[in-house]
Amino acid sequence: MRRLIRRLQKAGRAGRDDRGSSSVETAILIPIIVVLLFAAPQAGMWFYARQAATDAATAAARAAAVDGAAPGAGQAAGDDYLQQLATGTITAYTVTETDTPTTVTIRVRADVPSTIPLPGFHPRVDVTVTRARERFTAASSP
Numbered sequence: 001m002r003r004l005i006r007r008l009q010k011a012g013r014a015g016r017d018d019r020g021s022s023s024v025e026t027a028i029l030i031p032i033i034v035v036l037l038f039a040a041p042q043a044g045m046w047f048y049a050r051q052a053a054t055d056a057a058t059a060a061a062r063a064a065a066v067d068g069a070a071p072g073a074g075q076a077a078g079d080d081y082l083q084q085l086a087t088g089t090i091t092a093y094t095v096t097e098t099d100t101p102t103t104v105t106i107r108v109r110a111d112v113p114s115t116i117p118l119p120g121f122h123p124r125v126d127v128t129v130t131r132a133r134e135r136f137t138a139a140s141s142p
Contacts (some may be wrong), residue, residue: 035116042115046123049089053108053127056081056095061131064097064104072097074106082108089113090125105130 056078064074078095093110105128112123 038116042112042123045089045115046112046125049110049112049123050125050127052082052085052090053093053110053125054129056085057106057108057127057129060095060097060106060108061104061129064099064106065131065133067134067136071099074104078106078108082110101133103130103132 059081060074060078063069063077066073075095075097078097082090082093082095089112090110091113093108096107098105098107107126107128110125112125114121114123
């Protein structure tokens with residue numbers, strides 16, 4: 001019986017040494033949980049904006065690569081695409097078109113709204129698509 005009492009007393013002392021540990025654990029875990037709560041929607045918005053920018057650049061390159069396309073046709077197509085699709089997920093964007101005799105390069109840069117309140121954190125998307133220009137040749141002239 002005395003042994004049992006001594007064991008219980010030792011166990012009681014060990015429990016006293018752990019006081020405050022749950023407060024420390026909570027103080028460490030709460031900021032991590034808060035960051036994860038903000039990071040998940042931010043990642044979703046960034047991936048959606050990246051996909052929208054990629055699709056806009058692809059559509060713009062397709063429009064600019066058509067045989068006989070007017071200068072700036074790709075840029076106009078990219079602007080139209082982003083105006084229709086990316087409202088709310090892209091705050092500002094630029095579409096630039098670079099033409100060469102054989103290729104068309106479209107670059108879309110877009111700003112994504114930030115849900116993480118960190119100073120200096122401004123998520124951006126930068127997508128470049130290059131496409132060969134269409135050309136028609138006859139059998140006698142490859």
